[in-house]
Amino acid sequence: MIDFDGLSQAFCRQTVLCVGDLMLDEFVYGEISRISPEAPAPVIAVQRSETNVGGAGNVARNIAALGARCVFVGLAGEDEAGGRLRATLSRETLIEPLLISDPARPTTRKVRFVSEHFSTHMLRADWETPAPASGAVEQALIDAILPQLPRADIVLLSDYAKGVLTARVIRTVIDAARGLGKRVIVDPKSANFGIYRGATLLTPNRKEFADATRSRADDQASIAAAAREVMRLANCEALLVTQSEHGMTLVPGEGEVIHVPAHTVKVRDVTGAGDTVVATLAVSLAAGADWETALRTASAAAAVAVGKSGTAIVTLAELRRNILPPASLAAEEKIARSADDLDARLSAWRDQGLRIGFTNGCFDILHPGHVKVLTGARATCDRLIVGLNSDASVARLKGEGRPIQNERARAEVLAALEAVDLVVIFEEDTPLKLIERTGPNVLVKGGDYSLEQVVGQEFVTARGGEVVLIDILHGFSTTSLVKRAGGRA
Numbered sequence: 053m054i055d056f057d058g059l060s061q062a063f064c065r066q067t068v069l070c071v072g073d074l075m076l077d078e079f080v081y082g083e084i085s086r087i088s089p090e091a092p093a094p095v096i097a098v099q100r101s102e103t104n105v106g107g108a109g110n111v112a113r114n115i116a117a118l119g120a121r122c123v124f125v126g127l128a129g130e131d132e133a134g135g136r137l138r139a140t141l142s143r144e145t146l147i148e149p150l151l152i153s154d155p156a157r158p159t160t161r162k163v164r165f166v167s168e169h170f171s172t173h174m175l176r177a178d179w180e181t182p183a184p185a186s187g188a189v190e191q192a193l194i195d196a197i198l199p200q201l202p203r204a205d206i207v208l209l210s211d212y213a214k215g216v217l218t219a220r221v222i223r224t225v226i227d228a229a230r231g232l233g234k235r236v237i238v239d240p241k242s243a244n245f246g247i248y249r250g251a252t253l254l255t256p257n258r259k260e261f262a263d264a265t266r267s268r269a270d271d272q273a274s275i276a277a278a279a280r281e282v283m284r285l286a287n288c289e290a291l292l293v294t295q296s297e298h299g300m301t302l303v304p305g306e307g308e309v310i311h312v313p314a315h316t317v318k319v320r321d322v323t324g325a326g327d328t329v330v331a332t333l334a335v336s337l338a339a340g341a342d343w344e345t346a347l348r349t350a351s352a353a354a355a356v357a358v359g360k361s362g363t364a365i366v367t368l369a370e371l372r373r374n375i376l377p378p379a380s381l382a383a384e385e386k387i388a389r390s391a392d393d394l395d396a397r398l399s400a401w402r403d404q405g406l407r408i409g410f411t412n413g414c415f416d417i418l419h420p421g422h423v424k425v426l427t428g429a430r431a432t433c434d435r436l437i438v439g440l441n442s443d444a445s446v447a448r449l450k451g452e453g454r455p456i457q458n459e460r461a462r463a464e465v466l467a468a469l470e471a472v473d474l475v476v477i478f479e480e481d482t483p484l485k486l487i488e489r490t491g492p493n494v495l496v497k498g499g500d501y502s503l504e505q506v507v508g509q510e511f512v513t514a515r516g517g518e519v520v521l522i523d524i525l526h527g528f529s530t531t532s533l534v535k536r537a538g539g540r541a
Contacts, residue, residue: 054345056375060368062339064119069200070334071193071225072108072210072217072239074126074151075160075180076133077323077363079104081168096165096174104363105140106162108210110324111239114331114353115208116146117365120338123148123200125193127157127185127216134159150196154189157181160214164323171320171361184218194224201228206235206338208330209251213241226250235337239330240264245286253337254288255330258295269293272301272311279303290343294329296322300347312347315355315374318405321362328357328366349375359404370400386467388476391489397474398490401435409433410492410508412483414441416455418465421498421524428522429496430471437474437490438466439483448481482507493517498524 082098105113108126115122124141128134128151137159141149161179166172185193193216201207207229211217222238227250229236235252243264248254262269267278279291283305290304299313332353336346352374356366373385388394401408411429415422415438430436440463446455455462463475478486487495487508495512499521503509509519 066120066205066338068115068334069123069204070112070208071125073212073214074109075107077104077106078163079362080165106363107212110327111210111331113365114328117367118335120335121146125150125196127154129159130155133161152192182214185215208334209238211241249287252289255292261293275301276303276309312351317355319358324363325354325357328353387463406434407493409436409494411496412439414446425498425522426471432494432520435473439486440477442479495519500524
């Protein structure tokens with residue numbers, strides 16, 4: 053099992069020098085219902101659009117999202133897209149952007165047209181000049197990179213073949229890094245892996261690896277055989293082949309081949325997932341992880357990334373929740389910190405197509421009756437939210453002497469249950485506002501209620517949801533327990 057707490061604490065002490073091709077990713081979402089009368093082409097009815105930092109810039113943002121510092125060196129044109137990228141990166145507190153201006157080329161920009169309903173990419177339009185940087189720009193890149201090497205814990209070259217990582221830049225950076233004892237990870241684009249000679253780790257995807265080695269690369273044995281030859285040519289310590297739903301296979305120079313299967317998740321969008329993988333690998337290795345731990349951490353991060361739409365980053369909290377089993381999660385991870393925190397989690401769950409359940413109560417003294425209802429509630433959904441009455445709310449409802457335990461203590465006890473995915477404290481006497489904000493697919497209460505008595509049932513059923521009543525365990529109630537203990541009812 054990964055010691056994620058120890059690993060994540062080390063993340064924030066690392067600095068990654070990332071060099072690569074910066075681009076602007078735009079996503080236009082809509083639906084196609086007709087063919088243009090002007091030409092045999094589909095017409096997309098645009099509903100919304102998003103703009104993100106893409107390419108190596110997305111690698112840098114993923115590094116920062118994990119809590120590490122990233123010094124990022126790249127190119128941008130002197131155009132509107134370049135201005136947007138500079139402004140966005142300047143707002144990232146953990147990214148130190150060192151962008152070289154190249155007035156002779158446009159900033160790489162990619163616009164994707166996506167079917168909102170089917171999450172299908174219909175068309176992509178690119179604005180770019182994928183030629184190698186000119187001699188002067190090339191030298192400016194090298195001059196920006198070399199002074200940063202001594203402060204870097206690891207170096208990451210993110211090659212999208214857009215002109216930043218010329219043969220000279222690659223050679224200069226790898227040689228200088230090796231001279232300082234720095235490890236270098238390369239996410240390659242060139243089929244000639246020899247130009248990355250001396251790198252610590254190469255991370256091609258399956259197609260890139262197959263093209264470079266002229267191999268089938270369809271199983272671990274064929275990957276390992278072809279990788280050994282490449283590693284001799286490139287003089288690298290290890291080679292990692294990423295294979296989407298088939299996982300990742302690492303071939304080290306010494307030791308056994310390591311294969312990490314992919315997580316079973318609903319894939320929404322694979323855009324930028326490779327960026328997430330290399331960013332997580334770099335930060336993990338810099339933090340002292342061994343190969344297998346770094347791979348498993350990167351695989352977990354990729355699983356989070358593909359569940360999001362567009363070019364997405366994976367936060368440390370998201371990664372933690374995906375790596376650790378529910379019972380191991382710290383209470384604070386399962387207690388909503390704010391309304392925005394609740395909204396973010398709901399959005400992530402809905403993006404994954406998960407069924408959301410809701411129940412509520414005071415849960416002053418947790419007893420087997422509560423556990424039975426909560427366990428039954430979790431069986432009706434993929435994620436269970438528990439609305440918890442605040443201390444003030446319990447006092448109004450139950451009278452003097454209640455609650456027995458304060459709201460934080462009650463929330464932590466609930467959060468420790470595997471059946472509970474999120475606890476949300478609310479101040480009102482009823483959870484109606486919280487139910488309306490949550491918009492659950494299923495509303496659950498104990499069988500001592502009738503359907504008509506369940507707060508929020510009209511709202512939920514009107515939206516196509518359902519109300520479920522769970523048989524209660526007779527003989528258990530907080531009030532009776534308090535009485536038996538000689539306390540106040």
